Amino acid sequence: MNAVRIQREDFDIGAELDVLAGGRNDVGAVVTFTGHVRGDANLTALTLEHYPGMTEREIASHVHEAEQRWPLTGVTIIHRIGRLEPGARIVLVATASSHRQAAFAAAEFLMDYLKTRAPFWKEEERGGSKSWVAAKDTDEDAVQRWR
Amino acid sequence: MTLLYFAWVRQKVGTSEEQIDLPAGVVTVGDLIAHLKSRGGGYADAFADPARLRVAVDQEHVSFDAPVDSADEVAFFPPVTGG
Numbered sequence: 001m002n003a004v005r006i007q008r009e010d011f012d013i014g015a016e017l018d019v020l021a022g023g024r025n026d027v028g029a030v031v032t033f034t035g036h037v038r039g040d041a042n043l044t045a046l047t048l049e050h051y052p053g054m055t056e057r058e059i060a061s062h063v064h065e066a067e068q069r070w071p072l073t074g075v076t077i078i079h080r081i082g083r084l085e086p087g088a089r090i091v092l093v094a095t096a097s098s099h100r101q102a103a104f105a106a107a108e109f110l111m112d113y114l115k116t117r118a119p120f121w122k123e124e125e126r127g128g129s130k131s132w133v134a135a136k137d138t139d140e141d142a143v144q145r146w147r
Numbered sequence: 148m149t150l151l152y153f154a155w156v157r158q159k160v161g162t163s164e165e166q167i168d169l170p171a172g173v174v175t176v177g178d179l180i181a182h183l184k185s186r187g188g189g190y191a192d193a194f195a196d197p198a199r200l201r202v203a204v205d206q207e208h209v210s211f212d213a214p215v216d217s218a219d220e221v222a223f224f225p226p227v228t229g230g
Contacts, residue, residue: 035230048229051153051222054206079229091230111230117208119222120229121154132155135226 002075004059006050008082011092020076021096027073029100031107033093039086044125046133048081048090051119055079062113066095069109070102077110079120112143148215150183152193153224156200159193169216176202177211179221193223201226 003019013032021027037046063075076094084090093110097103122133150165157163160183173182177197184194194200197211203222204213215221 049154050229051151051203051206051224054203054222057206058208115230116227118229119153119203119224119227121225122228123154132225133228135228139230 002063003077004056004063005078006052006055006081007078008080010080010089011078013092013094016076016078016092017094020074020094024073026098027096028098029103030094030096031100031103033091033107033111034089035091035111037084037086037088037090042126043086044127045083045085046090047083047123047125048079049121049123050079050081054119058118059114062110062117065113066106066109070097070106071099072097072102072106075106075110077114079114079118081120109146112139112146115139116143148218149220151220151222153222155225156193156223159189161189174214174216175211176204176209176213176215176221179215180211180223183223199225 013034017030021030059077066072066075072095074096076092078092080090093107095103095106116139124131124133148167148169150167152160152163170182173179180194180197183190201224202209204215204218205220
């Protein structure tokens, strides 16, 4: 079963994994990636903005593509929006499969696409000043290897 | 047609959403960028360097040569930075 959610609230990883893999006996591997706000260089907070509608569509299409590439039993993607302070969880990607290779590869694929295609933008607050985070070439390089 | 702006593009143009009637001769994303830039003020600033912009037509990423003449929704934003 797949779940894609964009939300302000925090998420409970254990509860999400129970939903993803609970009650079935064909799951042999669950891989989770959790992104946190890294509090480097006096970061006060990040505020995440997104494009409602397109975000969900874009993520759903990448989940669909992951399912074409690997035998997955389920995917859960949760991305938070709004103002988040250092240490807060931002994103969860969890992939379930009968075997670990598919779960690992699909989680990495989905994170690479999430970072470079899903319409989210981060604005940083440092002290009293705000600035938009610039996209990184290394993230674009990471997604290119899946082509 | 609905135009949407996100992140610093939104801040520079001063609104997140507006309705426009497409002027004659505006066929592609590139044409629309040139038209919006010609409005001056915050628009000229936001659209000064199209290489810094990304565009979605009806919620799909597109390049600047994509058609907009039959689109319902066109969005302008910087390269994405989620995850």
